Amino acid sequence: MAQNNSEIxxxxxxxxxxxxxxxxxxxxxxxxxxDYKDAQFLKRFLNEQGKILPRRLTGTSLKYHRKVAQAVKxxxxxALLPYVTDLMK
Amino acid sequence: MINQxxxxxxxxxxLSEAQMKEAVEKFRKVITDNNGEVVxxxxxxxxxxxxxxxxxxxxxxxxxxxxxESAFIEKLETQFRRDERVMRFLTxxxxxxxxxxxxxxxxxxxxxxxxxx
Numbered sequence: 001m002a003q004n005n006s007e008i009x010x011x012x013x014x015x016x017x018x019x020x021x022x023x024x025x026x027x028x029x030x031x032x033x034x035d036y037k038d039a040q041f042l043k044r045f046l047n048e049q050g051k052i053l054p055r056r057l058t059g060t061s062l063k064y065h066r067k068v069a070q071a072v073k074x075x076x077x078x079a080l081l082p083y084v085t086d087l088m089k
Numbered sequence: 090m091i092n093q094x095x096x097x098x099x100x101x102x103x104l105s106e107a108q109m110k111e112a113v114e115k116f117r118k119v120i121t122d123n124n125g126e127v128v129x130x131x132x133x134x135x136x137x138x139x140x141x142x143x144x145x146x147x148x149x150x151x152x153x154x155x156x157x158e159s160a161f162i163e164k165l166e167t168q169f170r171r172d173e174r175v176m177r178f179l180t181x182x183x184x185x186x187x188x189x190x191x192x193x194x195x196x197x198x199x200x201x202x203x204x205x206x
Contacts, residue, residue: 033186037097037152039139078097078179079138079148 022059026067034067036074039081045072050085090159093128093188098169098178099148102135109149112174116153119168125157129195142176154183154191 026034035041045053045060045068052072055065075081100112113132120127133150142148162180169178183191 033184033190035187035190036181074179074181076139078099078150078177079140079142082139085139 024059024061024064026064027061031064034064034071036071036078037080039075042068042072042075042081046081048085048087050082091156092159093154093156093183094162094180095152095154095183095187095191096165096178096180097150097152099138099142099150099176100174101143101176102145102147102149104149104174108174109151112172113151115172116165116168119165120153120155120157120161123157123161123164125155125161127153127155129154129191145176148176 025031045058047053052069055062058065060068072081076083098116100109104112113130117127117130129152131152133152135147136150137147138145166178166180169175181187
């Protein structure tokens, strides 16, 4: 019985999660300024309803997340981005 | 205190091309008359709005970059509010990073134009 313990076999190989490390694209590419006029770029930080994605999903650092959020809000004011929508992408 | 600002405004789509030019000319004059200095201008033309403003789904976008006294901004914004042709406006105080960004963008555009020519 004790021998069997060391030879446990699984039918399917165990899914070992390899987490891809998230990084802040602004720090990595040394972008210092988030442009509110570039709606196409800001769309990467929005979900389908046009809401701003949380930091835990985008991996952006706090400093630049704040700037992204501010830029998105400016773009919304200028009708470059919608306040609410369905299926934006 | 002299700062660099950037202002984007949306004019109603009912204007004709000439009327739009006149409106832009008016705001340029407002800036230069108040000791401002226009650094750069961009006409984005008629663009579709992401949501309707004043029941209109398109608008003329125009961007002006300028240097002026900080006290002047209030005057400029009153002018924007008074003008019925302007549906929406946004004035943004540029810091050194945004100045560098817009200069870089302009330079790249220029180089691209030269390549094409």
